[in-house]
Amino acid sequence: MPQTDVIIIGSGIAALSAAYHLRHKQVTVITKSSWSKSNSMLAQGGIAVAIEKRDSWKNHFEDTLVAGCFHNHAENVEHLVQAGPSEISEWCQRGMTFDCDKDGQFLLGKEGAHRRNRIIHAGGDATGKAVTHFLYQATKSSVTMIENEMVTDLIVEDGDCFGVYTKNEEGKIRRYLASKTIIASGGCGAVYGHTSNADVITGDGIAMAYRAGAEITDMEFIQFHPTMLHIQGRSVGLISEAVRGEGARLINQKNEPFMKNRHHQGDLAPRDVVSRGIFDEMKKGNKVFLDISMIANFSTRFPTISNMCKQYGIDLKAGLIPVAPGMHFLMGGIRTDDKGETNITNLFAIGEAACTGVHGANRLASNSLLEGLVFGKRVANHLLSLRFEQPVMFVDYPEATKEVAEMTNWPTKNQIQEIMTNYVGIERTEAELVYAVNWFGSFQKQNSFWDINVNKFTIEQIEIINIFTNGWIIASSALKRTESRGGHFRLDFPESDDQNWRQKQLIRTKEEMFVGV
Structure with missing residues (x-):
């Protein structure tokens, strides 16, 4: 049976960030579909970093806690926002490029619950795709990438994780042994009928961790993104919050801007507030639209969204995009400490599958890609400080039927x-x-x-x-x-x-x- 230093389950930004920093070890990345099918690839928004001279990590810290309704783990939030600027700087030095103005300065956007413009983007509304591709290219030559093979369960005995079981498309079962195992499989969007998540995000990592006896926390905190493209009763794709950051406003079919009286930040209130505002309008029988008529060169600024709207027959010249909320992000997950450790020895978790408490009860916009980069690196550095021993088979594990x-x-x-x-x-x-x-x-x-x-x-x-x-x-x-x-x-x-x-x-x-x- 294959043995390796580290198994990483998943192929999003958190997984690839950890894999990059562990590249001098034997690392096996296992993903149940193509490496490119992840929520990270779908992330239209950007990465929140306090790099503008009038901004500070303390402002970013406070905004994160306010959005999270003070349910956050304050020390972990502090690390997240303090590490952000240097993390982006390091990736830029490695060759990653973000959208800049003619003077070479980052174009900083604004999103819900942020007091400052602090969102950097790549490819307009394709930040997740651009960053994930870059990490993959920087990592692929130094890791073993196994695609189209689903990790089905953890191998755990007496509170110690020895590796994983997998099953491929032909139904063949394999066992992989590892000194350390990292779950970075994302959230559980498929639990809901309307979701912005990739269709492969079915909560696998959380469920297998739960079966193995891992502590799971804060699962009640579900973030519904306010603006998904709503076509014939179906939510078919995400309309980034950056659109409202550029000035778009939410209205009903009567042209009433209903958010202005619900929150002092109006259309850029925290996501939970805006989602409930839209939901209340829909309960009244109203239709909800995103009015984009004031945004010049919308198709250039938001090419991914524009192409999606055209695919579903939306006339962008009319300036109205029909929207409704959909399940977007899980704030809870596998309980970890600040280094990704779970209550099971040699089992770690990062990204949306994990709960470090940085997001509290409601994630601040564009903190998720930042979390993947920062905590992927943090967990990797922690693992490098530990001893790597080949797993010893204390018991004779039966072959899975x-x-x-x-x-x-x-x-x-x-x-x-x-x-x-x-x-x-x-x-x-x-x-x-x-x-x-x-x-x-x-x-x-x-x-x-x-x-x-x-x-x-x-x-x-x-x-x-x-x-x-x-x-x-x-x-x-x-x-x-x-x-x-x-x-x-x-x-x-x-x-x-x-x-x-x-x-x-x-x-x-x-x-x-x-x-x-």
Whole structure:
């Protein structure tokens, strides 16, 4: 069976950042699709860094905490925003280029909940794609890249991770052993029917970590992006917040700019506020549009968005883009410390799959790519300070069966998405959450999360199991948190102004669910 120093699950910016800084070790990157299919590739926005002379890391720090409703881990946020400028400078020295003016200065955009223009872009509205491509080119020659092979489960014995099981498209099962394993598989967008996420983002890393006994936290905090292109009742693609940063405004079919009376920052309020504003308009029966008529050269500034709109028959000359909210980002995930360590020895997590607390209850716009770069490097540097020992097989791990089990007593993917969208959505109530939790519980009686051997199932079936696991954790966590905060909005509880995040954080473990710390 293959052995390596480090296994990295995923191929987004966090994964590639860690792989780059670990390139002098034996690194195996495993991704269940093409390396280029990740949320990072779809990121239209940019990277938030306080580099303008009137800006400071303290301003960026404060904006991150305000957007996160003070549920953030303050020390980790401080590291994120302080490291940002030097991180970008280092990548520029390696050859990465960002959009600049004629004098060679960064073009700094503004997005929701930022007090300053501090968003740098590459390729207009294709920052994630540009940065991911650059990292891949800088990394590919020094790592082993395995594509179209899904990591199905972790190999864990007595609280120690030895590697992973995988399954390829032909159903062949393999085992990879490693001294260290990093989960960088992204969030769980597929849990909801309307999402900006890539279709491969099915919560695999979080679900397998949960089955292995890893602590999972803050899963109730779901960020719904306010502006997804809305066509015939479907959300089909993201309309970057940078569009509103350039002056676009949200209106209904009556040409009413409804956000101006909801928040002092209007259309550039935090994402949770804007999403609820749009949702309220839709509940009234109104249609919502993004008025872009004031943005000159829209197609040049936003080529990706323009091409997408044209693909769906939107006439940009009319100046109106139909929008609606959709699941965008998970603030919770696998609980880690500031160095990516989980409660399982030799298992680490970074990026959206991890929860370091930097995003609190609601992520500040354009902090996610920054997190991937900064914490990918931080985790890699931490690993380089540790001893790398070849994993010792203390037990004789049985070969995973190649028999395919029938998918009995499991709901379909569409059924899970319908429950999550209707009962665990932008606004929540106790009655709705109780219904959702009981619905998941009715299936769970026949299906134990921890005893099931997922390797008996096909890749498509494993994805359903993982989506189900994430949905159940989100719904159960949302029912437990009896307050409104950021991406978790309870109609039956007021918003909290409690700034002591440590008293409010809930840890979810296999053995002891919903224990406050």
